[in-house]
Structures are given as structure tokens and as C-alpha cells.
Amino acid sequence: MTKKKHSKVFLTVAPLYLFTLIFVLGPLLYMIGLSFATNNDSWGVTWKFTLENYKKIFEPVYLQSFAQSFQLAFFSTLLIMLIGYPFGYFMAKLSAKWKKRMMLLIMVPFWTSSLIRMYGWIIILQAKGVFNKLLMALGVIDEPLKILYSYPAVLIGMVYALVPFMMLAVYSSVEKMDWSLVEAARDLGASPMYAFLTVTLKLTLPGLLSGVILTFVPSMGLFFIADILGGNKIVLVGSLIQDQLTRGSNWPFAAALAVLLMVMTSLMMYLYRSITHVKDLEGIF
Amino acid sequence: MEDSILELKGIEKSFGSSEVLNGIDLKIKKGEFITFLGSSGCGKTTTLRIIAGLEMPDKGQVILEGRDVTGLEPHERDVNTVFQNYALFPHMNVEANVGYALKLRRMPKPEIKEKVKKILELVQLSGYEKRMPQELSGGQKQRVAIARALVNNPKVLLLDEPLGALDLQLRRAMQLELKKLQKKLGITFLYITHDQEEAINMSDRIVVMNKGVLEQIGTPDEVYNHPMSSYVATFVGNANIVRGKIVQIQGEEALVEISTGKIKVIIDPNREQIGQEITIAVRAENILVCEECKEALPAVILEKSFSGGQLRMVIGLEDGKEIIASRYGIDSHVQIGQKVCVGWKPADAIIVDREEQNDEKETF
Amino acid sequence: MKNRTKLPNIYLAVIMIIMYLPLVFVVVFSFNESKLTAAWTGFSLKWYQTLWHNEGLREALWNSIVLGVLSCGVSAVIGTIGAIGMARVNYKSKGIVEYISTLPIMIPEIILGMVFLAFFSLLNLPFGMTTLVIAHTTFCIPYIFMMVKARLVGIDKSIAEAARDLGATQVRTFFDITLPLIMPAVMSGCLLAFAMSFDDVVISIFVNGPKLNTLPIKIYTQLKTGVTPEINALCTVILITVIFILFITSALGNRGRRTDKGN
Numbered sequence: 001m002t003k004k005k006h007s008k009v010f011l012t013v014a015p016l017y018l019f020t021l022i023f024v025l026g027p028l029l030y031m032i033g034l035s036f037a038t039n040n041d042s043w044g045v046t047w048k049f050t051l052e053n054y055k056k057i058f059e060p061v062y063l064q065s066f067a068q069s070f071q072l073a074f075f076s077t078l079l080i081m082l083i084g085y086p087f088g089y090f091m092a093k094l095s096a097k098w099k100k101r102m103m104l105l106i107m108v109p110f111w112t113s114s115l116i117r118m119y120g121w122i123i124i125l126q127a128k129g130v131f132n133k134l135l136m137a138l139g140v141i142d143e144p145l146k147i148l149y150s151y152p153a154v155l156i157g158m159v160y161a162l163v164p165f166m167m168l169a170v171y172s173s174v175e176k177m178d179w180s181l182v183e184a185a186r187d188l189g190a191s192p193m194y195a196f197l198t199v200t201l202k203l204t205l206p207g208l209l210s211g212v213i214l215t216f217v218p219s220m221g222l223f224f225i226a227d228i229l230g231g232n233k234i235v236l237v238g239s240l241i242q243d244q245l246t247r248g249s250n251w252p253f254a255a256a257l258a259v260l261l262m263v264m265t266s267l268m269m270y271l272y273r274s275i276t277h278v279k280d281l282e283g284i285f
Numbered sequence: 286m287e288d289s290i291l292e293l294k295g296i297e298k299s300f301g302s303s304e305v306l307n308g309i310d311l312k313i314k315k316g317e318f319i320t321f322l323g324s325s326g327c328g329k330t331t332t333l334r335i336i337a338g339l340e341m342p343d344k345g346q347v348i349l350e351g352r353d354v355t356g357l358e359p360h361e362r363d364v365n366t367v368f369q370n371y372a373l374f375p376h377m378n379v380e381a382n383v384g385y386a387l388k389l390r391r392m393p394k395p396e397i398k399e400k401v402k403k404i405l406e407l408v409q410l411s412g413y414e415k416r417m418p419q420e421l422s423g424g425q426k427q428r429v430a431i432a433r434a435l436v437n438n439p440k441v442l443l444l445d446e447p448l449g450a451l452d453l454q455l456r457r458a459m460q461l462e463l464k465k466l467q468k469k470l471g472i473t474f475l476y477i478t479h480d481q482e483e484a485i486n487m488s489d490r491i492v493v494m495n496k497g498v499l500e501q502i503g504t505p506d507e508v509y510n511h512p513m514s515s516y517v518a519t520f521v522g523n524a525n526i527v528r529g530k531i532v533q534i535q536g537e538e539a540l541v542e543i544s545t546g547k548i549k550v551i552i553d554p555n556r557e558q559i560g561q562e563i564t565i566a567v568r569a570e571n572i573l574v575c576e577e578c579k580e581a582l583p584a585v586i587l588e589k590s591f592s593g594g595q596l597r598m599v600i601g602l603e604d605g606k607e608i609i610a611s612r613y614g615i616d617s618h619v620q621i622g623q624k625v626c627v628g629w630k631p632a633d634a635i636i637v638d639r640e641e642q643n644d645e646k647e648t649f
Numbered sequence: 650m651k652n653r654t655k656l657p658n659i660y661l662a663v664i665m666i667i668m669y670l671p672l673v674f675v676v677v678f679s680f681n682e683s684k685l686t687a688a689w690t691g692f693s694l695k696w697y698q699t700l701w702h703n704e705g706l707r708e709a710l711w712n713s714i715v716l717g718v719l720s721c722g723v724s725a726v727i728g729t730i731g732a733i734g735m736a737r738v739n740y741k742s743k744g745i746v747e748y749i750s751t752l753p754i755m756i757p758e759i760i761l762g763m764v765f766l767a768f769f770s771l772l773n774l775p776f777g778m779t780t781l782v783i784a785h786t787t788f789c790i791p792y793i794f795m796m797v798k799a800r801l802v803g804i805d806k807s808i809a810e811a812a813r814d815l816g817a818t819q820v821r822t823f824f825d826i827t828l829p830l831i832m833p834a835v836m837s838g839c840l841l842a843f844a845m846s847f848d849d850v851v852i853s854i855f856v857n858g859p860k861l862n863t864l865p866i867k868i869y870t871q872l873k874t875g876v877t878p879e880i881n882a883l884c885t886v887i888l889i890t891v892i893f894i895l896f897i898t899s900a901l902g903n904r905g906r907r908t909d910k911g912n
Contacts (some may be wrong), residue, residue: 012737
């Protein structure tokens, strides 16, 4: 009887187990294996153990690209935090009706192509674009600024693409917060600022951190934003991996880069969990 | 017993390493209102779930009207349950909730409508057919849950603390109503509660459960006035438990020596003898407190509080053991710290734990 | 505590306007006469006409829709049943499998893309719709799985037990009780997953194969080589469709609620 029931329940999880093991774990393991394999000069891979691929990362060209990715990810995340946290916070204080509307407003752009939204920025930022025309009309500048295909443009694109994740993450944790705790702090004599720093910020830390991960991690891989808005000036790890796969056809090296990126991501997840003691990221679900 | 409708035979169940039920044997008569009384974790809910088929026993049998139903799925048994938190289907209105069991039996729609209407009348919810569960008050939800379980005409209706979430007044009213309903329908009710008052008010028989075993089965009168174990005495009757040794027997009266003095108790001369250790239970309202009385134990008032129309006193004996006494009305004579004597009429002392007095642990 | 200042609301409004600014310009320039997006030369619908005749773009759009629907459908089945099953089983491997299954939305897309490229070549799978669906399904499952899982936690277990107690078989209980109760979660998971699939460039670009284009890939190549306002027109059409769908669903939702209360 129990045996029979057992197998019945297994049938319900079997698809998930099978799919996950074959199409998620399998590829990941294969990639890790690949990162230790030797690349043939002409084509293909020889299954001979080597650490060459990892050593290669430390060549200045690649190190620089890693540094650049990190820097960009860092600054975009910082900006996203500064813009997204107040947004999520204020949004959580709206009336139920407006919360719903805001939610819809945030979700609609998600449904349009992110590429097209980037294209919208091209329209705005280009030399003869709206932004420059406006500034010139106002007399702020005499000559059009060259924002497009520069570092600031990439930064704008990154922040723009990823800030909704931060908004939603912060929103959901502020929303869950027990406001009476803040009131208690105020009652006990804390100034609004002090109460915010010691109570609100602490309680919404899981949301903030989960927002950081949800923006920092993808920003290392979103090569198309750097591609479209940055011209070819900024080479991110993402672009590097893509390049190695398509043009360089050095798969083991691309795999090594990917493994490194993944290790860093896992490290961040681990830190998040040990700091907040929360298992799942907040905001997206 | 010819008319037993439900029979439990040697039911055992454990979850992991913790034994929840340890050999439950019980026969329930047709048309009976029987209550399982016990504190949380005593296994009463597990017993009910085993009867409903929501849980499988490790050992033992469930026999419904002479048929072994132990291995059957819940939908194959003729019993229905009223769940503790109502468990109404939130996406169905009252009519669909109540008619669900009939729909499953492929009853034609007009007939379902008719039956639902009748049963809702019975629980005084006529006109609520189209309401959604979340639009009902706690008491109304409870009625829907009862109607839903009754519509199928079950052999036995299982009720798992159905009134637990209601406030005191509503609970009292519902107790009476449930009892009336049961009499009217003649369906066997198996009721679970941890509230002794509820059990005494409603039941034909009470089953007191403790740590996975049945401590005592009997009418409310038997359980309340003649508890067999110290657990039943304390849980049902709010009794004090005192242990002592018989030092003298005169007819039915024995003198018992306890730690701080000697006191008289009525015994059964056929069962008790001089030198024997016994456990006696004395209910709080039978504890006498006086300033100077014979055959009493010196003590001091430690606490007094007033609740539910009763004055409750905690009285400390000389060895530090605490005795609870209660009175109706506010008795202003005794003061905290006052030295008094406590005692009881010999007839008010009930001997409990007769079989197992040696290995019994300290209850107080 | 009532807000004494309007400042927060102004902040929300300003950010929201900036969020929509690029979209507004995309839409506006879809009606522009000129091919260039630098200056407004006059109102015209010609880009909608050329869009209608642009087979490459239409095909890419169709591919994206098929891809989204297929991967969402597969993920909805695997994810929903999986979440229900996971809530019941007590295997030791449960936690780790759950963790691995959510990896696709935790790790950078670029890694996923390259991993699939390598893995599918290893398996000798022909690159095309099949590989796209598999790849997209991996990152669609977590959205649906997590949504359903969270919803299941909120459902009282005794509700399903009550159905079985009243005479429903396990299968019947699933269709009568569990499924309707988790349906909102499945739906919102699917919507999110579809949006992600519909918008994905990074993963698709690795596994789409030489012949098959999805809409984002098509747009990406155009953005690198030179954009025509047909793209603006297409975006406008999509945007209007999305808003229309959202409007309909929220209207239906409101009406449903009103009928509940009305009776």
C-alpha cells in the first residue's frame, strides 16, 4: 500500500527531476568538464586535462575585460539601488488601488522587447537626437554631446533594463514589513531618519540584497546592451564569451570564463543567504 | 454489542520515531454522541483521521458496520468530517460546497438543489446559497461545513474541534444546536475537543485520551465523578492529586498518611489494605479551607484569583506541595499569607490509578 | 501616519515617465515619414504597410510566439505538477534538485546560452525550434514552479482532504480543488515566463541555429546593421496588443468579482 502510493507520488516529480538533471545539471557539468579540456588549434576539443584555460584568464586583455565588467556592474548596481530603493519604498506606501496600477505600469515594458527599449534610448541619445536638441534649445550646450556609444550610454541602458527588478524586490519586502515596528521605534524616541536606518532598512535588507543580486548578476552577462549602446568600446565578459564561441571557437576557454562567472554568482548567492537567512530571492515571485 | 456502528481494534500509529497511538480499542454505538477528550498531541485527531481514511494505521483495524474499511481510501468510506478550520472550498459558493458530495455521486442537478436547500434550512442558513465562503462569518462557515458533511447522510460524522475558532458565547450556542441536530438526525457523532466543559455538555459518552492511549471511557457522570486515573481526575475534574500510605482501616474509612499529616479517605476494603500506597484525587471545589479544623493539614494561602464566577486559591502545604481550592463567589475572609488548614470530606476523596500506582510518576 | 508631502508621489511619477520615455519615442517615430529617427518629417503610416509585407519580420514574430507558447506550455505542466509533487515527497535529493532547477534564472544568461550550445552540439541535436524550446523551458520552469510552490504553501491542506472525505478520488480532487486554487499562480507564472521567453536574445542567439530567427534576434541584427522604422511599427503593435490584453483581463477580473458580490 505505502509502496504503491510512493511510486504514484514519484510520478508527479519525475518530469521535473528528469528535465532538471538532463537539461540543467547535465549541461552545467559538461561545461565544467569542458573548461579543463584542451583546445585544438584547428577545430574541436581534446579531452586532456589542463589548467591552461584558467591561466589564460589572467592575461591582461582578459583581466581587463573582467575588471571592466565588474566596474560596470558595480556602478549600475549602485545607481539601481539609489533609484530603485526609494521607488519600491514609496510604492509600498501607496493605496492598494495605486499599488496595483503601479505594478501594471512596471510590468508593461517587460512585455515589449528590451532591445526595442534600448533602441528608444538610441533615438533619445543620438547626436541629433531629442536629448541634445532639448539641451541646445535650452542653451545649456552649444554642440551636441556624444553620449551614445560611450560609457554613460551603456550605464543608462543597464540601469534602465535592470531597475525594475530592484523596484519589485524592495517593494515586496517593504510591503511585508510590519509598520508597527517603525512606529514603536518612533514611540521610543527615534527620529524618523534613525528609525529608518535602524528598523526599516534592516527589515528590508533581504529585498535590497536580492535586488542587488538580481541586477549585479545579469549585468555581467548582458552583452547586447554594451554592444548596442556602447559601440565596440566596452568589452564585457559576456561579449568575450560570445566572441570565443563564435569567432575564436575556443570553447574550453569560453567554458572557463563561464565557470568563473558562475562561481562568482554562487558566491554572491551564498553571501546573500548567510546574511539574510532567507532561502529564496525576494521580488520576482 | 449488536448495534455497534464503528469499531476500532488495536490501532497503532507512529510518525517517524514518535508513537502517536498505542493500541486503541473502542466500540461506538449507533446514534451515539461520543467525544474524544484530551490535550493537544494526545492522538485524538490522528484517531479521527484514521477513521476518515486520511491516515493509515500501522496496525489494527477500522470496522464500519461490520465491514473492514482499514485499507480503503477516504472516498470509499461512509463517514464524513467537519474540519477544524472549516476547510470550505474557497472557489465555490455555499451551494456548490454543500452539493459537492452529491455532485460526485452524479445526482441530477434539480435533486441536488432540493437536498442542499433542505440541509441549509436545517442549519438555519436558508438564502445563503450564492454566498462565497469568504463572505461568511465564522459561525456561518461552521454551519456550512456541518451541512456539507451531513448532506451525504454519513454513517458517522466526525467533528474535529469544530467550535475551536469561535468565541465563547457562540460556542455555547453552537454546542446546544449541534446536540439538537444530532438528536434529530440520529446520526452517530464522533466529536473531538480539548474542552472538558464542551465534552460534558454534549456527549453521551466521553473517551479521555492521553499520550496515545484511552485513559477512560464512560458517561460524563462517570468520567467526572469517578475518574479512574489521576490524568482523568486532573484533566476533567480539575482535581488535586495526593499520594499517601494507608495506616489504619475502619470499615470503609481509612486513615492515610501523607507527607505533612494524616487524613481520612473512603476506600474499598476488598481492594485496599493497610500499608498500601494509594493515589487520591480531590476536586478543587471539594477542598475545605478552615481556620481550625480537625483531621486537616496545616497550610498557607499563596495566591488567590477570581475568574468565571469562582474564587481560586493556591494553598501551600508545609512541604511546599500546592493544593488548588475553588469557591463560588468572592470570599474575602482569606488573605494571602494567612495560615489555614485544608481538608476534605472522606467521601470526596477518590482513589485513582489503582492498577499502576507503583510506576506512576509525580503528577504535580 | 499620513504622508504630509507630495514628494514621494512626484518621485514615483518622474521615474515612471523616464521608464516610458524610450517607448514613447519608439511609438512616435513609427509614424514618422523619414527613415531617420533624428527629425520628425511628417505623419505617415507607411512603415506599418512595409511591416505587413515584411515576411522576415512576420516569420520571426510567429517563431517567437510559437516558441513562447510551447516553452510555457511544457514548463507549466512540468513546473505545476512538479511543485505539487515536491510539496508531498520527502526525498533527500529534493532540496538539491529544487536548487538546480532554479539555477537557470540565477546564473547569467550568457552562461546558459553557451552551456546549451556546447551541450546540444555534444548530443548532436539539430539546432532549431527543438533546441530553442528546450533552452527556454529550462528558464521558464523556475518562474512557474516558484509561483505555484508559494501558492501551495498558502492553501490549507485540509481543503483537499475535505474533498476526498466527501467522496472525491485523488485525481478528481486535483481537478476540482487543487487546480482551480493554484490556477492564478500558474497563470501569472506563465505570463512572466512568456514575457521572458518572448524577450530573450542572449540564450536564443546561441541555440537558434542558422535558419531560424526569433523576433529579438531579428531586432538585434537590425540594431547592429541599421534599423528601419518597421521595427518601431512592430513594437507599437505589440505594445497596443499587450495593453489591450491587460485591459481585457483586468476588466474580466473586475466583472468576476462584482458578480460574486452581487448575488
